[in-house]
Amino acid sequence: MANLLLDRLLGTDDPGRHFTAAAQLAAMLRVEAALARAEAAAGVIPATAVPAIETACHGELYSQDALALAAVPAGNLAIPLVRALTAAVKRRDAAAAGWVHWGATSQDILDTGLVLQLKGWLGDLETELAGLAKALALQARRGRDQAMVGRTWLVQALPVTFGLKAAGWLDAVGRARDRLGELKPRLLALQFGGAAGTLASLGDKGPAVAAALARDLDLALPDLPWHAARDRLAELGCWLGLLLGTLAKLARDLALMGQTEVGEALEGAEPGRGGSSTMPHKRNPVRAAAILGAATRAPGLVATLLTAMSAEQERGLGGWQAEWATLPELCRLSEGALRQARLLVEGLELHPERMAANLALTQGLILAEAVTLALGRSLGRLEAHHLVEAASKRALAADRPLAEALAADPQVAALLPPAEIQRLLTPDNYLGAAGAFVDRALAAHEQRER
Numbered sequence: 001m002a003n004l005l006l007d008r009l010l011g012t013d014d015p016g017r018h019f020t021a022a023a024q025l026a027a028m029l030r031v032e033a034a035l036a037r038a039e040a041a042a043g044v045i046p047a048t049a050v051p052a053i054e055t056a057c058h059g060e061l062y063s064q065d066a067l068a069l070a071a072v073p074a075g076n077l078a079i080p081l082v083r084a085l086t087a088a089v090k091r092r093d094a095a096a097a098g099w100v101h102w103g104a105t106s107q108d109i110l111d112t113g114l115v116l117q118l119k120g121w122l123g124d125l126e127t128e129l130a131g132l133a134k135a136l137a138l139q140a141r142r143g144r145d146q147a148m149v150g151r152t153w154l155v156q157a158l159p160v161t162f163g164l165k166a167a168g169w170l171d172a173v174g175r176a177r178d179r180l181g182e183l184k185p186r187l188l189a190l191q192f193g194g195a196a197g198t199l200a201s202l203g204d205k206g207p208a209v210a211a212a213l214a215r216d217l218d219l220a221l222p223d224l225p226w227h228a229a230r231d232r233l234a235e236l237g238c239w240l241g242l243l244l245g246t247l248a249k250l251a252r253d254l255a256l257m258g259q260t261e262v263g264e265a266l267e268g269a270e271p272g273r274g275g276s277s278t279m280p281h282k283r284n285p286v287r288a289a290a291i292l293g294a295a296t297r298a299p300g301l302v303a304t305l306l307t308a309m310s311a312e313q314e315r316g317l318g319g320w321q322a323e324w325a326t327l328p329e330l331c332r333l334s335e336g337a338l339r340q341a342r343l344l345v346e347g348l349e350l351h352p353e354r355m356a357a358n359l360a361l362t363q364g365l366i367l368a369e370a371v372t373l374a375l376g377r378s379l380g381r382l383e384a385h386h387l388v389e390a391a392s393k394r395a396l397a398a399d400r401p402l403a404e405a406l407a408a409d410p411q412v413a414a415l416l417p418p419a420e421i422q423r424l425l426t427p428d429n430y431l432g433a434a435g436a437f438v439d440r441a442l443a444a445h446e447q448r449e450r
Contacts, residue, residue, distance in 0.1 A: 016335070018121035019328035025059040025067070027113035028081060031217065033057035035104055038212035042205045045099040052093035053100060056085055076321075078106035103194055103201035103209070107227050107315065111191035114327075115219060118236070119188050121331055126180070128338045130449075133173050135345040137445045140166035144438045147427045148264060148355035149366065154256075156366050159359060159427040162265075162350065164434040165253065167441035169345075172246045174441075174448055179239055187232050190214040193225025196314045228311035230319065233327055237305035240334045241298045247341045248295035251288035254344065258285050263354040268347025287344040294337040301330040364402030364425040368392050371406060371416070371424050378415050387411060 017023065036053040039045045062084050070080030082101045090097035101109070143162030150160035192210045193199060199206030214221040226232065257265040267285050304326045308319030359366060368388050375384035391412065395405035403421050406412045416424070423429055 016328065016332040018117050018124070019332060021064045021068075022059055023117055024077070024113060025062065025064065025081070027116040028078065028109050029057035029059055029085070030116060031109050031112045031213075032082075032085060032101060034213055034216040035101070035209075036099065038209050038216055039099075039102055039202075039205075041212050042202075042208045044202055044205050044209060045102050046095075049093070049096035049099040052089050052096035053085075055092060056088035061088055076106050076110060078109045082106075082109070103199065103206075104192065105195050107320070108192045108194070108225075111227075112217065112219070114233075115188055115191065116217065117328075118331070119219075121335070122180070122184065122188075125335060125338065126177075128335070128342055129173065129177055129180070132338060132342040132345060133170060133177065133445060133448070135342055136166055136170035136173060137442055139163075139345060139348065140170055140438050140442060143350070144435055145428075145431075146350075146352055146355065147359060147431060149358045149361075156358075156362060158366060158369060159430055161431060161434045161438070162355065163438045167438040169246075169250045169253075170445055171441045172249070174444055176239070176243050176246055177448060179242070183235050183239055185220055187236050189220040189222045189226070189232065190217065191222075191226055193227055197225040197227050199225075227315050228313065230305075230309045230311055230316070230323070233323060234305045234309050237302045237327060237330055240330050241302040244291075244295040244298040244334055244337055247291050247337050250341060251285075251291035251295075251344070254348070255285045255288040255292075258288075262358065264351055264358065266349040266351070267344055268349055270347070287340045290340045291337045291344070294333040297333060298330065301326050301333075305330075359427050362402075363395065363400065365392055365395065367425045367427065367430055368402065370430045371402075371412075371421065374420070374424055375412065375415055379411075 033054045036045065036050045040047040040050050062081070067077060067080050067084065070083070071077045074080050086097050086100045089100055140163045143166055146162045147159050148162050148165075150157050190210065190213060192213055194201050194206070199210065202209055211221055254265055254267070256262065258267065266283065267287055269283070304322055308316070308322045308326075311317075311319050372381070372384045372388045375387060378384075379387065387409065388406070391405040391409055392402060395402045398405070403418070403425055406416070406421050407418055412421075
């Protein structure tokens, strides 16, 4: 649930604004007003009833506290809302009051209202996603040829470029955007089926009312109601879990790069951000921490949505109710983490001198593979591997550059002159296709922006 003392830590300017009580109430009342218009257009209710219903469909007319209290014995929020709406309409037009919520069921109003809330929220989220992608593309372009240490199992492996790391984050964010584009038509769909999904209460007018209602709300018209088919919402939950995992990867990498002993990239310095209550020198990666905190909570929330899919028969018992707090919470966490990620990348402080120093830390050992492959052309890969491995051990034991240990080996010296050894041990000469991969990621990003 919302907590303004904590939500600001996530970085949202207006934490969960699409999921406040007022937003939910407004969305549900919007559905009720649209339902009256659709039914009047189809000849189900008299057109004279519509103005009074529309006038009463304004959230400020209702007490949120009273509705919340009345929802406890009712089992859901729609029941007391419809009761209050009917009373409000009756005060204006007694005849119109009899047509409120005609033929609908509580879940129609709650589910469709939720979809409307999600539609507005996704618009904001897509803006943040685009902003993050833009920031990552800029970093990938700037760092295209900036050599740095590549690490596997947290240990120095081979040279890579910072641009390649940023391109990897960008590529993953691009896939997240693609997936969102694919799922939106399935997610943003009307839910309208009446008591048991047949719209029997509307006679032969049910499909026409549903079509008119979908048009009015600008939602897709599904082939049939989905009271007990919760895959649409579960799919969104899974996508949010993937998104948070992608953001966590970015945050974890940058936090590790910002460790004092590494120092290759730091969160941008801002007054009052990242300090310690006891240690004046500290500059903590607080944006990364917020992202990782949100991502840590995601699997449990996603699991709840997946568990809720086993809805019983035509209308579920308990699973649907579990979605009410779970999905908005997951949305709020994702929104905050995404904004933190964008601000983190936009303000990132790179230190190329530290990248170069870390590349030189092992005195050439990080490029042992390059020498192995060069020798392998004459000796074969396995023999060359043993030869370079032995030279590496001697270099480590004597704390001297690998180039010296290699040059002192007669077998190596017979095949590789000192100048060639130095060339092989230069990081910029062993970046492989890193630049090409960055260019491809940037091209894909630019294609998505068209």
